[in-house]
Amino acid sequence: MKAILLLSGGMDSLVTTAIAQQAGFELAAMHVNYGQRTMQRELNSFRAICSHYSIQQRLEINADFLGKIGGSSLTDLSMPVSVANLESHAIPASYVPFRNAGFLSMAVSWAEVIGAERIFIGAVEEDSSGYPDCRKIFYEAFNRVIELGTKPETHIEVVTPLIALKKWEIVRKGIELHAPFAFSWSCYKNEGQACGVCDSCALRLRAFEQAGMEDPIDYETRPHYIDC
Amino acid sequence: MKAILLLSGGMDSLVTTAIAQQAGFELAAMHVNYGQRTMQRELNSFRAICSHYSIQQRLEINADFLGKIGGSSLTDLSMPVSVANLESHAIPASYVPFRNAGFLSMAVSWAEVIGAERIFIGAVEEDSSGYPDCRKIFYEAFNRVIELGTKPETHIEVVTPLIALKKWEIVRKGIELHAPFAFSWSCYKNEGQACGVCDSCALRLRAFEQAGMEDPIDYETRPHYIDC
Numbered sequence: 001m002k003a004i005l006l007l008s009g010g011m012d013s014l015v016t017t018a019i020a021q022q023a024g025f026e027l028a029a030m031h032v033n034y035g036q037r038t039m040q041r042e043l044n045s046f047r048a049i050c051s052h053y054s055i056q057q058r059l060e061i062n063a064d065f066l067g068k069i070g071g072s073s074l075t076d077l078s079m080p081v082s083v084a085n086l087e088s089h090a091i092p093a094s095y096v097p098f099r100n101a102g103f104l105s106m107a108v109s110w111a112e113v114i115g116a117e118r119i120f121i122g123a124v125e126e127d128s129s130g131y132p133d134c135r136k137i138f139y140e141a142f143n144r145v146i147e148l149g150t151k152p153e154t155h156i157e158v159v160t161p162l163i164a165l166k167k168w169e170i171v172r173k174g175i176e177l178h179a180p181f182a183f184s185w186s187c188y189k190n191e192g193q194a195c196g197v198c199d200s201c202a203l204r205l206r207a208f209e210q211a212g213m214e215d216p217i218d219y220e221t222r223p224h225y226i227d228c
Numbered sequence: 229m230k231a232i233l234l235l236s237g238g239m240d241s242l243v244t245t246a247i248a249q250q251a252g253f254e255l256a257a258m259h260v261n262y263g264q265r266t267m268q269r270e271l272n273s274f275r276a277i278c279s280h281y282s283i284q285q286r287l288e289i290n291a292d293f294l295g296k297i298g299g300s301s302l303t304d305l306s307m308p309v310s311v312a313n314l315e316s317h318a319i320p321a322s323y324v325p326f327r328n329a330g331f332l333s334m335a336v337s338w339a340e341v342i343g344a345e346r347i348f349i350g351a352v353e354e355d356s357s358g359y360p361d362c363r364k365i366f367y368e369a370f371n372r373v374i375e376l377g378t379k380p381e382t383h384i385e386v387v388t389p390l391i392a393l394k395k396w397e398i399v400r401k402g403i404e405l406h407a408p409f410a411f412s413w414s415c416y417k418n419e420g421q422a423c424g425v426c427d428s429c430a431l432r433l434r435a436f437e438q439a440g441m442e443d444p445i446d447y448e449t450r451p452h453y454i455d456c
Binding site: 095101104106108138145151 | 336337376
């Protein structure tokens with residue numbers, strides 16, 4: 001069975017790729033450039049991960065209208081990328097309005113054309129940034145939209161293998177599956193060395209610490225996010 | 229209250245605009261270029277209709293990835309635009325896979341940023357081409373996705389004022405509201421004179437005939453689609 005991976009190049013989508021590959025799916029990978037600050041770095045990660053897993057069928061999408069629409073510190077350069085506050089439950093300024101619905105819609109369009117029946121997305125609900133479009137209930141509702149909005153003979157379903165995992169469990173899973181973490185990129189802010197202090201770096205560093213593993217990528221600064 | 233119009237420039241989105249304006253909404257209009265054959269002509273219609281209704285807040289989106297994905301005679305130049313068969317119940321080759329979900333997702337992203345609470349789309353279920361993403365049930369499911377996938381303080385809803393109307397009723401409604409049909413464009417195939425024989429022209433011509441009105445745009449050929 002053919003599956004589409006939504007592959008940003010971050011650690012979650014990397015581990016999702018490893019899981020889908022191990023499960024025996026024929027893989028096609030999709031990446032979206034949407035005017036985010038670290039666009040080129042993420043694209044490089046996407047390509048490196050695809051090559052690692054020998055994924056030939058790839059789609060690189062230009063969705064710079066999301067940058068034009070703005071409303072997020074990831075795409076609006078006048079909004080600063082905030083330093084992480086892992087205790088807060090507010091939706092952070094990095095939230096890109098309704099982005100995941102847009103990405104899933106693109107993936108479903110492609111799935112209808114290439115005959116894929118599964119769409120893998122590395123969304124994490126339990127231990128995440130608090131984005132509304134990373135919740136299991138959102139993906140269940142989206143699957144209903146797919147069922148109703150596609151040709152009756154198609155059977156396309158979004159799957160979220162990481163949704164209920166803690167971030168450290170994702171690291172462990174990746175290590176177990178020999179996922180090449182060195183190729184992945186999570187930082188919201190920098191393209192050279194990861195900043196180590198944005199929400200995404202903080203969640204990643206804490207996850208590696210909690211998993212008792214060393215993150216192989218390079219950081220500008222590498223704070224501790226758990227008590228030792 | 230602010231509302232976003234999904235305005236392709238066809239007769240349905242034109243009449244939807246007229247309805248939303250009459251209802252007193254503050255209007256913002258969005259148009260998507262997606263590599264469709266009549267892209268330039270539709271864009272001209274969008275702009276003319278916006279000017280007619282004095283809509284200042286406009287967003288023109290480039291979504292040419294839909295053309296790249298293909299799967300439709302509207303975007304894939306190697307697939308012919310078929311001559312209409314208004315008796316058929318099959319999904320026609322002009323169906324662009326899951327397009328409306330993509331357009332709605334973009335509109336919701338924009339709505340979150342500009343504070344719009346309604347999204348108007350001129351989808352028609354009763355008397356249409358049989359596209360799965362033009363059914364009321366699809367929009368109901370999409371509204372659930374919006375509710376779950378946006379910030380909790382937002383209240384965005386897709387509304388479909390034409391969904392249960394016959395096409396001739398849409399013509400009548402447009403005439404009643406003085407909608408400038410001469411500015412609208414429906415043909416799937418041509419940018420100069422409308423072809424008169426594609427699905428979209430056939431539905432439009434039949435609608436004007438049934439409404440007992442003359443369509444003011446120019447046709448290459450103007451067949452009768454109802455018995456006189």
